[in-house]
Amino acid sequence: MKQLLILSGKGGTGKTTIASAFIKLAQAKAYADCDVDAPNLHLVMHPFPQEKASDYHGLDKAVINAEACTNCGICLDACRFHAIEKHETSHTVDPIACEGCTLCAYLCPQQAITMEKAKAGELKLFSNGDEHFSTATLLMGSGTTGMLVTKVKEQLKQVSDATEFAIIDGSPGIGCPVIASLTGVDLALIVAEPSVSGISDMKRIIETSAKLGVTIAVCVNKSDTNDELSSRIETFCWKEGIFFAGRIPFDPMAVRAVNEGKSVIEYSCDSGTAVRQVYDKTLQMLKETIRR
Structure with missing residues (x-):
């Protein structure tokens, strides 16, 4: 099973919005939310008829x-x-x-x-026939987030190993849950934000991914909120030899989609069109990475 991971160096870049759109476009049969501190991918995914929950125990x-x-x-x-x-x-x-x-x-x-043993979180596996969604929630004050992320990925692999590829919504930042999310993936798409902090955090997650030997691609979300910084991100990628997957403009329809519990591609809008283009380029990059 090949793995496409969607990351961001900071919170609020629209990572989960793009991840949910990718899942819909790919008609994915296997996907996971590895942001165990604050999972929210389930908010835009349809209800599943089967749910399996199990306790997660961290350190004694x-x-x-x-x-x-x-x-x-x-x-x-x-x-x-x-x-x-x-x-x-x-x-x-x-x-x-x-x-x-x-x-x-x-x-x-x-x-x-x-x-x-002490309960540190809860693992959840949602299923609908051959479609599986793995996620987890860490309890307040609990640690070992990296270990829980690994459990989320292992759980998905156990039930979906025969699936062609999985889409994984990762955590923001560069900490333990991100490192655990990066382990074993074939391609990481980094969703950047055109702001000073967004560029700084994007560079940190690029360095982290590179040290783990993961192939990287970058896209810019809400790109038209600062065209100058969006261009700076794109130029940085070309100079560093990083695949640039495209720009996604700010779109009020994206806010509406989230509020209605839907994916942005379910609406006819500029951001939905741009996400489709980014998806096509990312999928092509994933195929080239697998062939290497």
Whole structure:
């Protein structure tokens, strides 16, 4: 299964809007939302008749046995995350603050502290015949986002390995979930924004992708909000030998589409036409990448 990943160096560039349009245009049978901190691809995808949910466990959390605890305070002094609280007769652990380092359990002279599994999120798999949508939601305060993203991709591959290719909506930024999203993909389309911060963040995600050996393409969304900076992005791509997939203009119809829970290509509008052109160029780039 070949993987097309859609990324952005920052939030708000329209990455998910473009990802949903690509899924509709490709009539994709396999796709995923790897923005596990704030997934929203499901808002523009049709309801699925089948849904499978499972708990995701990240790092184990410390739990103190109140009966065995002697209130010596060794764990309290040693915890650099300030996750342990002292009470009259024993100590307790704040599961949100606990990072699962196991130091308190190692130091406890009474062996009153154990490391136990804790729910850190929820994996979801939506299915409709041979069409599958994998996603997840990380619980507030939980970590190991990269591990959860890997689970999302593994879950999709297990049920869709025979599918020709999958479209993956990644996370903004360059952190752990983005790196996990990039692993094993065939092409990453970076959605850039024509702003000073947008260009800076675009360059960071390009550097990150390049270090992982992933082939890169770039498109500019809301391009006519700043023609000068859009041209600067396009020139940068040509100079760096990065495939430029095109420009998508700002379009109020895109806002309407999102508000109505639809894809922009379901309307006759300038942005929809431009997205189709970007899709065609990106798909051609993906085919050339696979042939190499």
